[in-house]
Amino acid sequence: MKSTLKFVLDFKIIEIDFSKQKELKTTTTVLNYLRSFPHHKGVKEGCAEGDCGACTVVIAEVNDENKLVYKAVDSCLVFLPMIHGKQLITIENLAVIENKQTKLHPVQQAMLETNGSQCGYCTPGIVMSLFGLYKNHNNPSREAVEEALTGNLCRCTGYQPIIEAAQKACIHNGNDHFSERENEVISLLKRINENEETLILKSKKQKYFKPFTLAEALKIREENPEAIIINGSTDIALRQTKKNEILYEIIDLSGIDELKKVSEDDNNYCFGSGLTLEQLRQYSNDKLPALFKILNVFGSLQIRNIATIGGNVGSASPIGDTLPVLFAHNAMIKVMSQLSERTMSIDDFIKGYRQTDIRNNELITGIIVPKNNNSYLIESYKVSKRKHLDISTVIGAFKLHLNNETVSEIVIAYGGMAATTKRAVKTENFLTAKKWSRENVEQAMDILSGEFTPLSDARSEAEFRTAAARNILLKFYLDTVQKS
């Protein structure tokens, strides 16, 4: 058992022993930690909820190939222990002093030349997102640039100069002074990571467990059934940052490599619950197009870089975006306790509004998605007020099996229409064994309207939700016709 948190900042190992100091809590965010230093105030808070990117920093970690991988994240949502064993890179690290002269990083130089800043408040976050892009893409396409910047709101520039800066800067295969110091950082990180003992951190009223193996995690879970499980914490962190709740006990799964694995056999894909949504997005690209489509408009890159598939399933939110798609795929959820293991359909796993079938000694370990083998059509549609970085107003996923133009099986699952992700069972029944025709689909749309009584809220009126839900069924029909 270890009680000292360690990470690399400013190319040095930082050690935090929570028992020896009073300023920090175990759930102090990286944002607040950095801003407590006079020389790290470049990072800004714009919202404390992951929606603006002013707090963007880049985290580097060692991958399987012994290389550093760089990811932009929203530091307002990241608790300090989540960066244990990683390098934290901030805006202050980008420029270097050479011969008493400030030498800007290529992304900074480009931002200067394109007039990429106006009031400058969003700028450090934008520069960090551009730095993340710089390290991961060479000659990025417009889409790649937009993807990297979706999570950064700028109210001044209108983004055009920032897009130009991105394309201007990212032409050096990611080479910069960080590349030169990569080995140095890797050896620092290895020094921290060689010991895989669980971190147990305590501060006033709070206890934070960070296990590195599944076995340890399950043991801690058994012993601390009340503790809150987090993985990416993009859902849980808001309870602290927005609602001022005290999170007394936390089990943080983000350090467990076993949970981040993907495997595949003839029949199934199996995703570890700790797989980030960005990893899943990249993986699903050509394999699971309906999932890929939804993940392309899921939060922002900063969010997807830490949010996990296990977290999306675990939150059981009625507007969780992967859920309807997992319903359409007839996915299975694997949960484990120290002594047992269960697998159940996603349908059975989701119990109610933010409720799952998990027991207080279990963890979600895997999500199993059956392979389609081209016998089905699966599609998904997300409707939100703003196309990117917005929570679904309505999301629908559909699975269709046709037998000579007749529906032999159909799954219609909606998010945003009820207290949970819900299948439109009556509509499914109506369509089953009928001809897959526009006329029948239009009739089915009327049945669908009767099946749900959605809410009116900040996102839309109920009338809109019903109309959108109907329409995306029609959209699905039109797409299937177009495809065949």
Add this chain to the structure above:
Amino acid sequence: MKMSEKTYHESAIKHITGESVYIDDMPVNDQLLLGKVFFSRYAHAKIKKLNIKKALKVKGVHAILTANDIPGENQMGPIVHDEKCLAEKEVTFIGQAIALIAAENADALIEAEKLITIEYEVLEAVLDIETAIERNDLLAPPRKIERGNPDEALLTSPHVITGELKTGGQEHWYLETQTALAIPGEGKEMMIHASSQNPSETQSIVAEVLGLKNHDVEVEVKRMGGGFGGKETQGNHVAAWAALLANATRRPVKIHLFRDDDQIMTGKRHRYLSKYEIGFNEQGKILAYKVEFNADGGSSTDLSMSILERAMLHADNAYSLPNVQIIGKAWKTNLPSNTAFRGFGGPQGMAVIENAIDKIARFLKKDPAEIRHLNFYDQEPDVFTPYGQRIENNHLFKMYDKLLVSSEYFKRKEEIIIFNKANEFVKRGIALTPVKFGISFTNSFLNQAGALVNIYTDGTVLVNHGGTEMGQGLHTKMLQIASSELGITPDRVKVNATNTSKVPNTSPTAASSGSDINGMAVKNAIDIIKSRLMDVVIPELEKLNNGKTTIKENVVFENNFIYDKENSDNKISFDDIIKFAHFKQVSLSSTGFYRTPDIYFDRQTGQGKPFYYFSYGMSVSEVEIDTLTGQHKLLRTDIIQDVGDSINEGIDRGQIEGGFVQGLGWVTTEELKWDKKGNLLTHSPDTYKIPTVNDIPKIFNVELLKDVPNPGTIRRSKAVGEPPLMLALSVWLAIKDAISAVADHCLEPEFSLPATYELILLSSAKLKEGMKKIACADDLEKA
């Protein structure tokens, strides 16, 4: 000296390295306390009991103040004194400040806030304009502007369309929320670091609430993380609150509003309910226009009347209205007092006539751009606005001709028709809209500015002026002006933080006028210093040129040197002259002043010349909508903007693109929603959606109109801060055009602003229903 062509924002390097300091980043001593506002949870209620005793006991809490603890006046209304600093017996909106807490850390603040108990007697609340109208709750007497004979002209017009348009409000969403740091000084002195567009007013209000005189309060504004009008008056509030806490605790106190609190507590762009009648002939020429603007002012006056005035003065936008009546009313509701927002009523005024013209075109089955063109203000000499100002230097026709070509408007229009025929559910639309925006404060006395320029003995220059920097590049332009007027390189000039003890009694940095008026004041200060320098320069040059006489007019300041035009080989360095002047006891510091000439406006008659000049712009946008989901894509926007002779093209482009995208948000995804009790539902970026990088036009062409120097302004430039925002009306009407395609442009779609996904989907659906009922063709009038 010529203007240095390419100057980046003077803080750009600091921005991109994270070194730029905002108030929340300022190093303060270990005495610093944090402040928090305890605010009302009811839109309208009596405060029956307020108990802070338990909260005061929280460890780390130093003070909790209520209305009784205000040493001066409990007042923070900027023009009309109708806004309490802290509520006394009654609250009139959700988010209204009731008590202030100062504590050593955020946790103590939160704990204390939870322990304050309050009992309300809930009263009936007015939460929309319609109810306010019913109850006749006006904030001030209605205003009117009239010209010609609108009633008679409506009777004789071949066609009349009447309508109503709702335009929504808009949250500023500056990245830096409202922030202030108050540091008590000796005796009763107070120093305020404010994120305020109006430091002089912040100074007065702080003095007022503390019971001090203006000279006891110093306000400094280094930079804001965005303002957009939201910090024109409402930055005063946090400053006053921080000052009260600092005064009570005698410690520095900082208030940095949490994002949600900022969205809940502060005012927004006014939503409007506008009613109009427009008469026109077969060609589409407008013969008469009557419009009534109803503004939701919120709970107090703030700037509502000035904003209303600007809306009225832009009811015409770019169009000649021979017979016109414009009525403006601002209504009182139980919402935070609405306030300035880039465009300042202009967008609300223009949206109505742009939509009306769109209706005329659909009615006559003509192209809307052509109807607009037909109604543009003529280029003839005697053309007047409804308020009697002569139209001069009209660039509308030139821009129209250029833009039609560069945007390939008609060709794309044809392509769109084909596209729409081929697609049942996805539709495209296009629209061209102009902007004519009046530059100057309509409150004429505000058109004044001051500056203080210091030259130090090492030849460096410090410029102080009354304007504030919020990202718009004002300091950069001032730096460029100073460097070119003095003939020195920009690296020798620094622009200081705006400070009320350096330049007093300033006007807000607003109305796009920052560069115009402050630039002139800076130039004036420099002219004064330069004329003083002549006493040493001329003898020195004459010495250098072997006694050849130098006349003042021939002295050139250029590239850090000074010389006589007649003898350009013999130069004296600027540094030497400055040292020498100091030695010769010449003052190297001067104030400067400027007031805009010949502008006036009579509110009683609604006539005058309120604007020094007009700024013109035009844009064409093309969108694609999915009528099944209501979502849209902005395919392309082409803009031409008139900025006179640009002082800084990079900065001006930034204002155009940024302003346009902000307007884009207003007309599409930015929607304010309240529940039935007056709680703002869209109180965080989770539900309030400003544009992201994905939402800007995929093709975005911005052109500055060339060779159009603006007579009578600094460096012949034009203001650029606000006008481009209204170019986004082209997106709004392109969406309408796309919806209208659902019914083959035979039916008038239901439409309002913003055109959200909800509006797009439901309006398209209604058109589909409507089409089933009629056979189209000529049934528009009946439908």
